[in-house]
Amino acid sequence: GAVVSQHPSWVICKSGTSVKIECRSLDFQATTMFWYRQFPKQSLMLMATSNEGSKATYEQGVEKDKFLINHASLTLSTLTVTSAHPEDSSFYICSANVGDSNQPQHFGDGTRLSIL
Amino acid sequence: RKEVEQDPGPFNVPEGATVAFNCTYSNSASQSFFWYRQDCRKEPKLLMSVYSSGNEDGRFTAQLNRASQYISLLIRDSKLSDSATYLCALSGSARQLTFGSGTQLTVLP
Numbered sequence: 001g002a003v004v005s006q007h008p009s010w011v012i013c014k015s016g017t018s019v020k021i022e023c024r025s026l027d028f029q030a031t032t033m034f035w036y037r038q039f040p041k042q043s044l045m046l047m048a049t050s051n052e053g054s055k056a057t058y059e060q061g062v063e064k065d066k067f068l069i070n071h072a073s074l075t076l077s078t079l080t081v082t083s084a085h086p087e088d089s090s091f092y093i094c095s096a097n098v099g100d101s102n103q104p105q106h107f108g109d110g111t112r113l114s115i116l
Numbered sequence: 117r118k119e120v121e122q123d124p125g126p127f128n129v130p131e132g133a134t135v136a137f138n139c140t141y142s143n144s145a146s147q148s149f150f151w152y153r154q155d156c157r158k159e160p161k162l163l164m165s166v167y168s169s170g171n172e173d174g175r176f177t178a179q180l181n182r183a184s185q186y187i188s189l190l191i192r193d194s195k196l197s198d199s200a201t202y203l204c205a206l207s208g209s210a211r212q213l214t215f216g217s218g219t220q221l222t223v224l225p
Contacts, residue, residue: 034212043217093159097211104150107159
């Protein structure tokens with residue numbers, strides 16, 4: 001089946017550091033990928049929709065200058081958390097569709113980000 | 117009002133029990149519905165899609181009621197390995213998923 005690979009799995013870094021997370025579709029092309037964030041004991045919240053070759057669409061309340069998204073190819077989207085602070089510590093997960101909107105999304109393994 | 121409402125639980129049930137989860141949604145234009153399972157500190161994994169006619173996969177039965185705008189998941193003969201958080205999710209034409217808050221299930225020996 002379709003596989004989405006996310007890297008890295010864990011990141012621990014100091015406050016003020018910028019962190020890049022990669023999301024790859026391994027055996028299919030994804031013109032659209034999605035980035036979610038999950039805080040402890042809460043559900044997944046959509047942050048932004050990443051569109052290949054164009055600007056990402058951000059959800060209300062998500063700072064586009066803080067969370068930079070680049071989707072330069074049909075198999076790779078990156079999320080960069082710029083100047084990360086402790087409140088950015090969370091579980092970040094990407095996903096992608098294979099086929100039309102009726103098909104379920106496939107999720108990456110997630111990245112656990114801890115900012116000290 | 118949240119777009120998707122889900123009872124957070126927790127549900128603690130003995131092995132072999134039948135347990136049901138429900139979600140209600142507010143956007144009648146929602147097109148696709150899913151149940152995901154999420155283990156602690158892991159990504160969500162698709163359990164099953166939900167169709168209007170209802171669908172079954174082994175011990176799991178999912179149903180969709182568009183008129184009342186709710187979806188349900190029934191787990192029969194629950195196993196210890198069923199312990200997880202169960203998330204309902206729906207999507208519209210834009211494809212992005214909106215998740216419920218998740219229901220935590222613990223199956224006890």
